[in-house]
Amino acid sequence: MNFTFSSFADGLKSSAVREILKLTQGNAVISLAGGLPAEEHFPLAAVREAFERVFASGGKSSLQYGLTEGYTPLREAICARMAKKGVNVKPENMLITTGSQQAIYLLTRVYMSVGDVVLVENPTYLAALQIFQASGVRVVGVEADEHGMRMDDLEAKLKQYRPKMVYVTPTFANPTGKVWSVERRKQLLALCKPNHVLILEDDPYGEIQFDRNAKYPSIFSLDEHPEGSAVLYTSTFSKTVVPALRTGWIIGDTRVITQMTKAKQAVDLHSSTLDQQALYQLLTHFDLDAHIQNIRDEYRRRMELMKSLLQDARFSDLRWNEPQGGMFFWVELPESIDASELLKRAVEKGVAFVPGVDFYAENPRFNTMRLNFTHTDNDSMKLGLDRLADALDAYKHNV
């Protein structure tokens, strides 16, 4: 039997993160590679109780098929949470998805055709790049500085490429950890909207902010909304509650949400309704904001530890910025070092990270890497960075 696959299949690369995770599974490698939250801080008791409430209150009805749009009380509860952030939306502006990954996929499926152009930060989230590239969408990177995309380059590329969409993660970007200034957020809107260029604002990490007083208004909140907004905003409970529930959401103009809902109906009918009902119970009976504040404090401590370790003399030729939130350090190695080659040495020494190359839409910089600081405990992090320093030494002396 011969099999011949579609261009979508041919366009899918297996992700580097995934291959590395396979390498490191079941052995003594300390992984700074994944984007995993800290298990020891998962609210197990609250999740357990939430499921118990679902079974006790919903009974057998809780086990039936549900709406493609998502469980209505959950959508209402998310609307209420969004309202506290200056965003006014109704359940009909929202689709519940299997993680925000599915929101990115579905929007791409209903909005982008082969040959359409999407502008992205460069580097950006690699699984979004995968979706765009496999879908036959042309991905063009926009130059950036520490405040976000550079508006002169964006303006030039809007004219040159006539994109249909701009994809951004303006708050604690993956992989760079960058936060866009409010000014840049407004400028992005001002440039895109008159040209009817859709903005996909991906915000998985926005709640993981280390400065209690800082405000990072979403681009969605800065536009007229929900109807008439140029922005589709997606987020997830994977980082704030637990990943296993696989529950994300996307909000925007109902014309777009309706198309995405029809697509989701064809793709998988609906996401797990037990998970959605449990999340609703959890949002109702558990102080999620206090829990998030605990996570922020814990992740800030871990970030501070990694920062102090990176300040060691053995890393003196590395460059990085201190993240203000999220889960990652983005590190620039000396020009002579190829991070993918370094990774092989690192895995031999017993530590893993993600080379930066796969995060680039174009013009990759091979001397970059992403280090996760949320998943390892203090001892493992110290040992991991020690091993990384050993790997750097080994690399330098053999090349």
Added chain:
Amino acid sequence: MNFTFSSFADGLKSSAVREILKLTQGNAVISLAGGLPAEEHFPLAAVREAFERVFASGGKSSLQYGLTEGYTPLREAICARMAKKGVNVKPENMLITTGSQQAIYLLTRVYMSVGDVVLVENPTYLAALQIFQASGVRVVGVEADEHGMRMDDLEAKLKQYRPKMVYVTPTFANPTGKVWSVERRKQLLALCKPNHVLILEDDPYGEIQFDRNAKYPSIFSLDEHPEGSAVLYTSTFSKTVVPALRTGWIIGDTRVITQMTKAKQAVDLHSSTLDQQALYQLLTHFDLDAHIQNIRDEYRRRMELMKSLLQDARFSDLRWNEPQGGMFFWVELPESIDASELLKRAVEKGVAFVPGVDFYAENPRFNTMRLNFTHTDNDSMKLGLDRLADALDAYKHNV
């Protein structure tokens, strides 16, 4: 803000079932429309206990991200169940999906390109038609008799259209309830495989058989397998355990499963791991086969009731076959009756069904309808069929 959508979005029709379900929600309409299992027979206690076991045994680790392929112990447990049906597969031949709906979508995404041809039974499952049509795949119906597709027509259409795939539901098809003979299953294989035409065998209802002794070997089991098989086989726990868990699976040659897994990684990373872990616990600690036998007996009783109601003199001009399993009666009305028009009268009278027209890939027969017998209790079914008879009378006297 102007939005312009992709051809995929433009190709998606909202399903008739869905629109009808909206019409009937929250009021006194008796729905024979959906494909819903009977809630009163859901194994709530077992599901509840299964989740409790997950939390107790897995602890916080049960809440972390999981593998795209699916929870390995669940895949092993499904392999063991499949082995009892003469199918030998390993976990690497299997992808866990969000219902079998997602399996159909993912296979289409990785295997079919715009303009490729899929052959289908006519009529067939409307949500599969939706996927094919929105994806730009050309759908061609094959003539059928009571034993399955007619092989002369299949042979002619294989030559004429050079399809990449044939989609079939050979056991208790939706909507027709038909069972293919073993001979036809073998002939389908014999015709497709030498031409490298993939067979997608969709089997959501196979376990709901009314004759305890009957054997319905899957087409997958009749081919060499798993490697080298021309067949991808998909099924689900939605009908045998509960729909809310949204857990289906697809098995086949690893070359295809690998491509689908990469696609799933891009589409939603993975399905709910809590649901998968709970299903594994349920398969381990609950007698699912005994439960399935109870469901079979109950659904057979409901089918017998609907059969006796359809034998009423008021329905004497309807034609139908007694289903040997599954969830539906497929009913042919007199040629003069348009089932979509009849539905409007029926909803006025307080009963709903699905007109057959949307199940046809081509040459729709407007005088057909699908009646579900699994979701309504005895009293509602009697009242529903009574209202249907009233609607028929009203239709006949006004047209």
